[in-house]
Amino acid sequence: MGKIYNRLEGEKKARKAMFQRIWSLIQKEFIQVGREKATLIMLLIAPFLQLVIIASSIHMDITHIPLIVADQSNDARSRAYLDAMVSSGSFDIAAHAASEDEIIRMIDAGQATIGLVIPPDFAARVERGTAQVLLVMDGSNAFSAQSAASAAAAIAQQYAIGTTQRQIAPPLTAHITILYNPALKxxxxxxxxxxxxxxxxxxxxxxxxxxxxxxxxxxxxxxxxxxxxxxxxxxxxxxxxxxxxxxxxxxxxxxxxxxxxxxxxxxxxxxxxxxxxxxxxxxxxxxxxxxxxxxxxxxxxxxxxxxxxxxxxxxxxxxxxxxxxxxxxxxxxxxxxxxxxxxxxxxxxxxxxxxxxxxxxxxxxxxxxxxxxxxxxxxxxxx
Structure with missing residues (x-):
C-alpha cells in the first residue's frame, strides 16, 4: 500500500509541476505578446477589419450608381421617368449634360459610369408607344455596367407598365451603348x-x-x-x-x-x-x-x-x-x-x-x- 501511495503522490506532484511549467510558459507568451503592441493591436483588429470591409464592399446588386442626365425633353413625362430612376435606389443623378457628346466627355473624366439621354419628343413618343431612351455606359468597369444595364432595363419596363395598361407594345424601351468594352469582358x-x-x-x-x-x-x-x-x-x-x-x-x-x-x-x-x-x-x-x-x-x-x-x-x-x-x-x-x-x-x-x-x-x-x-x-x- 505504501508503494502505491508513494507512486500516486509522485504522479500528482509531476502533474502539478507540469501544469506550473505550462502556466509559466503561458505567462511568458502573454508578456512577449504584450511587449509587441503593434502586433497585438493588429491581431485584435484584423478580424474586425476583414468582416467590416468585406461585408461592406462586396455587393452583387450595386446601388446608387452615379448617373449623368441629358434631359432634352424636360417635361412631366421625362421628370417622372427620372424620378423612377432615382427612387429605385439604383441610381443617383451626379450631373446634367446637354448632349450625348458631353456625357461621353464626362464619363471619360470619371464623373460617372452611365449617362442617360432623353430625346426632345419623349412625351409624345410615350403616348404613341415608340419612346426610346439612350443609355451610355462605361464598359471599362464591367461589373458596374452590367448592374446598371440590368437596373435600367427593369426600371424602363416598370415605367412602361405604369404608363398605360392598354397598349400591347411597351411605350418605352432603353437602347444601351457600351463604351470601351462593348462585350463587357x-x-x-x-x-x-x-x-x-x-x-x-x-x-x-x-x-x-x-x-x-x-x-x-x-x-x-x-x-x-x-x-x-x-x-x-x-x-x-x-x-x-x-x-x-x-x-x-x-x-x-x-x-x-x-x-x-x-x-x-x-x-x-x-x-x-x-x-x-x-x-x-x-x-x-x-x-x-x-x-x-x-x-x-x-x-x-x-x-x-x-x-x-x-x-x-x-x-x-x-x-x-x-x-x-x-x-x-x-x-x-x-x-x-x-x-x-x-x-x-x-x-x-x-x-x-x-x-x-x-x-x-x-x-x-x-x-x-x-x-x-x-x-x-x-x-x-x-x-
Whole structure:
C-alpha cells in the first residue's frame, strides 16, 4: 500500500509541476505578446477589419450608381421617368449634360459610369408607344455596367407598365451603348486594376523590410558611423527597387496585351511615367512601414494588412461609390485608389491628362505626403 501511495503522490506532484511549467510558459507568451503592441493591436483588429470591409464592399446588386442626365425633353413625362430612376435606389443623378457628346466627355473624366439621354419628343413618343431612351455606359468597369444595364432595363419596363395598361407594345424601351468594352469582358476590366494591385504589393514588399532587416542584422550601426547621410541611404534603398519595378511594368504590359489580349488604347509613355510615380508612392509607403515595424515579421504583417484593405476600398474589385461613407473616405489614403482610374482610363479609354488631372493631382499630393513622412521617419530611425 505504501508503494502505491508513494507512486500516486509522485504522479500528482509531476502533474502539478507540469501544469506550473505550462502556466509559466503561458505567462511568458502573454508578456512577449504584450511587449509587441503593434502586433497585438493588429491581431485584435484584423478580424474586425476583414468582416467590416468585406461585408461592406462586396455587393452583387450595386446601388446608387452615379448617373449623368441629358434631359432634352424636360417635361412631366421625362421628370417622372427620372424620378423612377432615382427612387429605385439604383441610381443617383451626379450631373446634367446637354448632349450625348458631353456625357461621353464626362464619363471619360470619371464623373460617372452611365449617362442617360432623353430625346426632345419623349412625351409624345410615350403616348404613341415608340419612346426610346439612350443609355451610355462605361464598359471599362464591367461589373458596374452590367448592374446598371440590368437596373435600367427593369426600371424602363416598370415605367412602361405604369404608363398605360392598354397598349400591347411597351411605350418605352432603353437602347444601351457600351463604351470601351462593348462585350463587357471581365479580363478587360480586371487586367488594368490587377496591374495596379500587383505594383502596390511588389513596391510595398520591396522596401518594407529595408530598415528593419538592417536593424535585425546589426548592420545599421555600421552604416551610422560612415559619412553617409540619411537621405543618401534612403535613396540607395529605393532606386534599385524602382529599377526592378520599371522592368516589371514593361513585363506586365507585354503579357496583358499579348497573352490576355487586352487592348492598350492610350499613350504608352504617359502610362509608364504615371506607373513610376505610383511605384515611388508604394516604395515610400513601404519605407514608412520599415521604419515603424520592430521586426521583419511585423513589417510583413503591416504590408499584408495594407494590401488587403486597399484592394477592397480602392475600387479594384467593386466600385468605391457603393461603399459606406466612412470606408470610402478611408480608401482615399491609399495610392491604389487614385491609380485604378488612371490605369483603366489610359489602358481602355485612351484618355490623357485633361481627363485624368483629378486622380493624377491627388496621386502627386499623396506622393509628396508619403515622401515627407518616410524621410522624417527614416531619419528618426537612424538617430
Amino acid at each position: 471581365d479580363l478587360w476590366f480586371m487586367i488594368p486594376g490587377l496591374i495596379a494591385n500587383t505594383l502596390q504589393a511588389q513596391t510595398l514588399g520591396l522596401t518594407a523590410m529595408a530598415v528593419v532587416r538592417e536593424r535585425e542584422r546589426g548592420t545599421i550601426e555600421a552604416l551610422l558611423v560612415t559619412p553617409i547621410r540619411p537621405i543618401e541611404l534612403m535613396l540607395a534603398k529605393t532606386i534599385p527597387n524602382l529599377a526592378i519595378v520599371a522592368c516589371n511594368i514593361i513585363t506586365v504590359l507585354v503579357l496583358s496585351t499579348t497573352l490576355f489580349g487586352v487592348p492598350f488604347a492610350g499613350n504608352l509613355g504617359l502610362f509608364i511615367v504615371l506607373c513610376c510615380i505610383y511605384a515611388v508612392c508604394g516604395l515610400g509607403l513601404g519605407l514608412v512601414i520599415s521604419t515603424v515595424a520592430q521586426s521583419q515579421t511585423q513589417a510583413m504583417q503591416f504590408t499584408v494588412l495594407i494590401t488587403f484593405v486597399a484592394m477592397f476600398l480602392s475600387g479594384f474589385l467593386f466600385p468605391s461609390y457603393a461603399l459606406p461613407p466612412l470606408l470610402k473616405a478611408l480608401g482615399y489614403v491609399f495610392p491604389l485608389t487614385y491609380f485604378i482610374p488612371i490605369s483603366r482610363g489610359i489602358f481602355l479609354k485612351g484618355v490623357g491628362i485633361p481627363e485624368l488631372w483629378g486622380p493624377v493631382l491627388a496621386l502627386l499630393g499623396l506622393l509628396a505626403a508619403i515622401l515627407f513622412a518616410s524621410a522624417k521617419l527614416f531619419r528618426q530611425s537612424l538617430d
